[in-house]
Amino acid sequence: MTDNASLVARDLAALWHPCTQMKDHEWLPLVPVKRGEGVWLEDFDGNRYIDAVSSWWVNLFGHANPRINAALRDQMDKLEHVILAGFSHEPAVALAEKLIEVTPPKLERCFYADNGSSAVEVAVKMSFHYWRNVGRGEKKRFITLANSYHGETLGALAVGNVALYKETYGPLLMETITAPSPDCFEREDGESWEAFSRRQFEPMRDLLQRHHEEVSAVIVEPLVQCAGGMRMYHPVYLKLLREACDQFDVHLIADEIAVGFGRTGTLFACEQADISPDFMCLSKGLTAGYLPLSAVMTTDRVYQAFYDDYENLTAFLHSHSYTGNPLACRVALETLQIFEDDDVIARNRVLANHAARAFAPLADHPHIREVRQHGMILAAEMMQDPATRKPFPWKERRGLTVYRHGLENDVLLRPLGHVVYFMPPYVINEEQIDHVAQIALEGVDLATKQE
Incomplete structure (x- = not known):
């Protein structure tokens, strides 16, 4: 029976992944996905993750959408x-x-x-x-x-x-x-x-x-x-x-x-x-x-x-x-x-407004320079000193802390460097948005408290 460990071992013996320094996976575990449904991805050990980045910005109406299937x-x-x-x-x-x-x-x-x-x-x-x-x-x-x-x-x-x-x-x-x-x-x-x-x-x-x-x-x-x-x-x-x-x-x-x-x-x-x-x-x-x-x-x-x-x-x-x-x-x-x-554009406006409210606390974080949004794309920029726009050193890879915290709490967030962003499938609901926002805030806290 396939589990996470066995598939990861097979993967690392055969695959070369995109935009990846493969040596990272000596310490950064791959996440093998067994199935998807709606906003959720599920691995072989039964863990689930809200796909808050739409699997590289492609998924609009959820995984395994019945109509599209x-x-x-x-x-x-x-x-x-x-x-x-x-x-x-x-x-x-x-x-x-x-x-x-x-x-x-x-x-x-x-x-x-x-x-x-x-x-x-x-x-x-x-x-x-x-x-x-x-x-x-x-x-x-x-x-x-x-x-x-x-x-x-x-x-x-x-x-x-x-x-x-x-x-x-x-x-x-x-x-x-x-x-x-x-x-x-x-x-x-x-x-x-x-x-x-x-x-x-x-x-x-x-x-x-x-x-x-x-x-x-x-x-x-x-x-x-x-x-x-x-x-x-x-x-x-x-x-x-x-x-x-x-x-x-x-x-x-x-x-x-x-x-x-x-x-x-x-x-x-x-x-x-x-x-x-x-x-x-x-x-x-x-x-x-x-x-x-x-x-x-x-x-x-x-x-x-x-x-x-x-x-x-x-x-x-x-x-x-x-x-x-x-x-x-x-x-x-x-x-x-x-x-x-489904009048998707109108529903997205409601979801985008809810996301703005849910992520608003990030704007008050001492290491966030800006929270910005266009519709269903929302981003928050982590900085060492927001007042002077002094960035964190790129080699510290603080976004990885947000990513790992997300996976530990049922959320796939994949920051771009020190930019935490939210670009979900349009089938996400308000409760799920609230959860992603909370985990993002916690992740930023952890990432910016690193010594």
Whole structure:
């Protein structure tokens, strides 16, 4: 009979885990999961954990969701996969139609890929290739934000700005232009989010003015830089950026992979600025955490630049074996149907308000600089001296104390460095939110009392 210890032993003899220094597991136990149900994960020894991070931000409607399970079983009996070059199928078409309906205006074409990083690769290549097709081949550079993250394939890494990745893989990456982040954590005392985001836009405008002749696109994570520590900014920045991209004839790529599908309080974060990007990258919540799938939404203007006679060699060059997988597309369709049937966005507003109240005591903690929130994403920043913004030394890994305390008390919290965050499945209830908030507060207490 399998138990935690036996599966962990087998795991460590065979697997190499992502974003992990494997030597840590000489002292930091793996958690082998046997099953999931709703917000709960259960290991082989019967311990249960509230999945307060949605299993890397993908799960929307709980584990083993009955509706999604039924849709997946139904599709499995019809078609599991078929090549999407020269062939088509109902789930891929229906999902593309639905995404065109629910995404911001002018996004009228859907291109499928396998995961978030691949979607970013598609958007970057498609933007560059568009300018090449219309005779503007000099427009081949990209502007990105400081502290940004867009995935871990080489193109996605290049347009991100995570120092560790850039230092490690820099020789393999194309050179990009970096603008200061609108991250409102850096605002002056008494300065509003909107005022700071407006102020931070000026360097971006200056870069666009100086480099627009050679710039293909600006890529941003709307409202929340998730992997960068759940740093947040005001929607006005997106509005100003859309206006400037139009003025200087530069594409805008909105990476909504982590923030899309209700995470920030609206179905898509761009809605809060009332803008439409030229490219929108979608993944993670697209299939509610069930299967790998991503989509790049773009405009008919972009599409028409590739629509040509074969001999002109203007076709877009990108493919994956599992492009538009029928199982994943069918799951995504059911996910979007749940949003409509259950009025998820309205319920999320109630849950987000409850979370704000439940986590409010963290703001008074002597080692918390800030508690910030956009919808169903809430984060608290631990600091050695919040008044002077002096951080804890990164090597102390104090977030691990919060993580381990959570596991001991039925909660999966996985801080980003010293940032404790809450991004749960939407099926969580108020009592469960209260429990997570209490355990987070206790964990911060333990983490900041370390000698």
